[in-house]
Amino acid sequence: MVKYMAAKKRVHVKNRARMKFSEVDGDMKIGKGATIIAENKTIVVHGKIKNKGGFKCKGNLEVLSIESKKGSVKIFGDLKVKREVEAEKKLLVTGSLEAEDVSAGMTVDVKKDVKADKISAGAIVRLHGKVEADSISAGAIVKLNGDHTVGKISAGASVKLYGISNVEKASAGARVVVTSGKFGKVSAGMSVISKKDTEIESVSAGMSVKLFGITKVRKASAGMKVKAKNIIEFGDLSAGMSVILKKDAKGERASAGMRVHGKSNITLSGSLSAGFSVSAGKKLEAEKLSAGKKIKAKFIKAESISVARRGKLVGIVQAESVVLNERARAKNLYVSELEMLERSRARNVFADKIIIEDYAVLSGKVEYTDSIDAEGKAKIRAKPKKVKELPAPKF
Secondary structure (H helix, E strand, C coil): CCEECCCCCCEEECCCCEEEECEECCCEEECCCEEEEEEEEEEEECCEEEEECCEEEEEEEEECEEEEECCCEEEECCEEECCEEEECCEEEECCCEEEEEEEECCEEEECCCEEEEEEEECCEEEECCCEEEEEEEECCEEEECCCEEEEEEEECCEEEEEEEEEEEEEEECCEEEEEEEEEEEEEECCEEEECCCEEEEEEEECCEEEECCCEEEEEEEECCEEEECCCEEEEEEEECCEEEECCCEEEEEEEECCEEEECCCEEECCEEEECCEEEECCEEEEEEEEECCEEEEEEEEEEEEEECCCCEEEEEEEEEEEEECCCCEEEEEEEEEEEECCCCEEEEEEEEEEEECCCCEEEEEEEEEEEEEECCCCEECCCCEECCCCCCCCC
16 A cells, blocks of 8 residues: 655654655655655655665655665665765665765665765675766675776775776776776786776786786786787786787786797887796897797897706897807807807807807807807807808898
8 A cells, every 4th residue: 555645844654664755855764664656756855864674765766865774775766865875785776876975784786877986885886887986895796887987996806897997996805807998006816807908007916917908008917827818018017927928019028937928029128038938929029038948939139138058049039149058059140249158059140249168069150240259168160251241130
């Protein structure tokens, strides 16, 4: 049975009652399980709503503030609150939501657009429309399905951003998943995944960072792996184990505990290093190159290259300085200065200056413009040829 009540200064709605309103001058006290119904699409409450045990509103609601203890608030329409909304259990809004401060002990779920300063929930924040907020936080999950502009987003377990983002900071205890947009800082205890084109100032994860779209990132780091499956521009990439670059990569610096590998081209203005190997499918270029075992590409260009003990330098190499440490191997070197330590080997060398220690071996074609300084037990198998100008490498 639906009861009708005229608007008055203070209104009380009994437990489980159903009452219709259009406008209320003062405050409302709504009983447990009660339902208020809009006579003309919208109920306007000029005061506060207080409730114990939860309530429902069928229609749009405009109010100064809402406080619901030991229950859930369900608004089947738009909710516009000048101040704060507090629900001890759940807040469900099937329309849009506008408020200063929104909080729920368990879940905040809004089906359409949201404007708020702060949104928080003990477990889940789930927003389906366009979102404008200063901060959003949840004990477990934050999920935004529409486009959003947010200052800070945080969750104890995961943050999932499926619209176009404009976010200053996003963090989660386990996982952050973003679709596209611009980000300041993104961090997660386990993994960060970017599904489409993004611009990120910095991204970090305890295990892995995976970038699927065209990406511009200032700094990316992961405890295990950083992987970019599309074109990437970056300042600094680092990983405890590996950096994997599937398409062209251009940046400043990259490093990994085990390997840095590019399927296409890697072009850096700074250093590139790895504990085991550095490689590229086509071109590898950096100011400084070093690896514990192997440096490999069809064409390698650098200011300086250091090949570790027993390491290999594979490809056509153009560099100012190359150092082959003990038992290292290289061929097709076009360099200003080559230094070969004991028992290292090089073949087809074109250099201005060559320094060879005992037991190092120079085989193949050798041309130089300045000098060859070889210790007594060094081996030069082909007669070196002094030339006025070195040939250019053929790529």
